[in-house]
Amino acid sequence: MxxxxxxxxxxxxxxxxxxxxxxxxxxxxxGKAPFASAYSDQSADGALVSITGIIDQATVLKNGGHVILTVNNVTVFVPANVAGDRAFAKGTAVSLYGTVQTYQGKKEILISSADDIREIQ
CATH class of the missing domain: 1.20.5 (Single alpha-helices involved in coiled-coils or other helix-helix interfaces)
Structure with a gap:
C-alpha cells in the first residue's frame, strides 16, 4: 500500500x-515569567513585561466594559473580554503580565488573558 x-x-x-x-x-x-521583563518607562512597545503592586485606581469604561487600572502609577488596560465579570478593587495587590503599548502618547500595559492577572494574598 x-x-x-x-x-x-x-x-x-x-x-x-x-x-x-x-x-x-x-x-x-x-508560563510567561521567564520571557517577561520588569516594566519600566523605557520598555519598548510590544515588549512582554510584568509588574507587581497595589491597584491605585480601577475604572470601568462606559463604552464596552473595558477596565483601566492604575498600578504603581502605570496604566494597565484590561479589555472587556479579558476582564469578564471580574471586579477590581482599589488596594488589591496584583501581579500581572502584559504587552507594552503607547496610547495617546502615554505608555500602558495591555493584558491579553485573564490568567495574566493574579491577586496576591
Missing amino acids: FGHQERVAILLLIAVALVVIAAHIALVQI
Missing part, C-alpha cells in the same frame, strides 16, 4: 507533531 518513502514521511510527520505538542505543553507549564 505505502512505499518506503511514504512510511518515512508519515513517521517524520508524526514525530514533528509530537515534538510540537510536547513543546506547547512545556511552554504552558513554564
